[in-house]
Amino acid sequence: MFKKLVSSLESCPMVQRGDYHYFIHPVSDGVPIVEPALLREVAVEMVRVLDFTGVKKIVVAEAMGIHIGVALSLITDIPLCIVRKRNYDLPGEVALHQSTGYSKGELYLNGIEAGDRVIIVDDVLSTGGTMKALLEGLAIAGAEVQDVLVVIKRGECDIGRPYKALVEIEVDESGVHVKDTFF
Ligand SMILES: O=P(O)(O)OC[C@H]1O[C@H](OP(=O)(O)OP(=O)(O)O)[C@H](O)[C@@H]1O
Numbered sequence: 530m531f532k533k534l535v536s537s538l539e540s541c542p543m544v545q546r547g548d549y550h551y552f553i554h555p556v557s558d559g560v561p562i563v564e565p566a567l568l569r570e571v572a573v574e575m576v577r578v579l580d581f582t583g584v585k586k587i588v589v590a591e592a593m594g595i596h597i598g599v600a601l602s603l604i605t606d607i608p609l610c611i612v613r614k615r616n617y618d619l620p621g622e623v624a625l626h627q628s629t630g631y632s633k634g635e636l637y638l639n640g641i642e643a644g645d646r647v648i649i650v651d652d653v654l655s656t657g658g659t660m661k662a663l664l665e666g667l668a669i670a671g672a673e674v675q676d677v678l679v680v681i682k683r684g685e686c687d688i689g690r691p692y693k694a695l696v697e698i699e700v701d702e703s704g705v706h707v708k709d710t711f712f
């Protein structure tokens with residue numbers, strides 16, 4: 530379980546983004562290459578641990594939620610809602626402010642109707658800025674969040690509700706250290 534995810538994390542490179550030790554990994558960056566076996570391992574575990582009760586939509590954020598969301602959507606046949614970094618000005622579009630450990634930007638939520646029961650999946654949870662923005666936007670749109678799952682949890686973070694993670698890591702000058710695997 531998680532063999533490819535753990536070994537690839539422990540050997541992945543890191544760069545500095547200001548004060549932030551940024552690890553570079555296929556799941557969180559799409560580089561250097563996304564191996565199908567790694568993506569399959571992640572997708573299968575996500576299906577195993579998520580609570581899909583009544584879920585009508587999978588919600589992910591551009592960009593690095595997309596490949597894991599697509600994998601999950603293809604397996605479960607649940608439609609995918611991609612929260613974009615570009616606005617479309619469609620009726621009901623919700624604009625959100627996203628802040629991470631190394632960047633700030635806007636996100637735009639479309640395609641959610643009041644009463645939709647959804648799950649949120651993302652590649653990484655670090656400061657929680659992105660996840661909190663998604664939760665806020667979904668609350669504004671009137672969605673019910675059934676479950677939240679991230680592939681990689683980086684340190685401790687309170688997002689105001691329970692969530693699940695496949696692996697927990699710490700990152701320092703020497704690289705990535707896998708602290709725990711879940712489920
Ligand atoms: O918990 P946080 O501090 O918010 O960090 C996590 C977020 O950071 C990355 O997104 P980002 O928009 O930076 O990059 P991407 O476009 O490569 O997904 C990642 O995909 C998460 O969504």
Ligand code: HPA
Pocket residue numbers: 550551552553554557558629630653654655683
């Ligand atoms: O260190 C990171 N690497 C890749 N994606 C991320 N998203 C938040 N932090 C990181």
